[in-house]
Amino acid sequence: MAHDTRAVQTGHPRPPYVGQTHVGEEAICVQNLTYVYPDGSVALRDVNLHVQAGSSLAVIGPNGAGKTTLLKVLLGLLDDYQGSVTVLGLSPGQARRSGGLLGCVPQRATVNWRFPIRVRQAVQLGLAGRSRLLRSHAGDDLQYVERLLNVLDLAAIADRPVGTLSGGQQQRVLIGRALAPRPKVLLLDEPTVGVDEPTQQTFHALMSLLQHEFDLTLVIVSHDLRAVLASCTRVACLNQMLHFHDVPERLGQDVLSRVFHCELQDWPRPG
């Protein structure tokens, strides 16, 4: 069984969750997934994908390949698909509505960064799905948030408005928010867009740390081939169909050329 970091961190018993997984079991199971938009355009065609609990999957592909559509299906935002999709043994919608099993770090551009909220409160928003109306957050949840702020190097700026943060800091706020409800699966949509090179490198090191610290299963959608290939245990190459799903070491130039429809010069191999 995966080490129960939650009990160790807060000293409180782990709340019972549906959808607990063990390392080696499947966290995400996608079978024969096909999605067609209302205008008739095919976003995904017969995609089969299995993500083991505790692993990290990079989903790469060109613009319009269906990467974001795949994320939306996994999040339960699109349910008129063909095929079968389960997340932690539940339908994607059930997993999302559980308020704690499935976390997501959306693209920074969708957030209103001018909204008057401080870093600590923005991270605490991640608890919204767990807390009831008229009830304040549980004490151990708030302690967990404080621990997240320390791990994510946000403690020193916890009282700053989010609008004054750099791109990398804002990204860490969104990660903290996603981790606040203690999810088992974390989906990230283009997490390094708009951040500089040093911050990108720090980000991937941070994701490795978080994955082991919090027993996470990661799915990262990214254009950043170099970084995700270096940090993820599996790669999925997507362009409507799944062209490759294996360890990064086996990813060949021919597959990338087929997926991206061009020759990728000096594409990086994990060292």
Add this chain to the structure above:
Amino acid sequence: MESLRTFLELLHTFRYAFLAGAAVAIACSLLSPLVVYKRMAFIGEGISHAGFGGLGLALLASVWVPQVSRPGWTDLVLALSCVATALIIGRLSVAGQIESDSAVGVGLVVAMAIGIAGMDLYSYLRPDAWRPDVHSLLFGDILSADPAGAAWAWVVALLTGLLMAVAYKHLVFYAFDEEGALLFGVPVRALHYVLLAVMALAIVAAMRLVGVVLVTALMVMPGLIGRSLAAGFGGVLAWSLGSGLAGVLLGLLLVVGLKRFSSGPVVVLVFCAMLCAAAVYRKIVSRRKQARATRL
């Protein structure tokens, strides 16, 4: 001394106006920060104009059903038309069938046209019957508020306060990151429609104070003042509430004292002055911070 006693007598005479005004200030000021950060000001404009259309339809309906022309029934038709319009705008913008600003733009002018055409037709069919004062409708006449009007305004204020108290965390999330809130299990759609419905009721209550044309000012200005003076959302809400109450009550005092102006324009001009003062204060504070940082 004589002037003071006269003034106090005027306050007593128009006590229901002050009570209704305070309630309207509370309701609109609590919603105003959300309207500002979610950019719903134009939606508020559309909802208020829908009330004008509802009034025209109510008058026309009274030709065949006379009871509808009574003030309570008219207010009910007005409220229903505003809430229905708000929910339709909400549905259209969520479904993505039409941009919300286009939906509001169309609804606004159509509602005005229906309102005016309805009143004209009513005058033609009932030439000797009572007609509402269009000037009061457009620019407000809260001095005519009665106990029922004040009670209705306080019901709306309490409803708004209840919504903010019960759903505060979810509303903050919705305003900060609507798409993200959906991912975290916040009932964003339900919140969207409830917010629009409560906003519609607050607008209906505010129409008596500032009229159809100027009601957007009450939905926007307190929130803008709060945004100028506070760094956190709780502070923005507090300043919005305080400035809203101060602006409305000061405006009403001026209307009662001066006796020759419609309530709407006076209240709006008071808010305008407060907003300018808040902007100047913010600029001064910002320059001082920059100067301090430069010296360091």
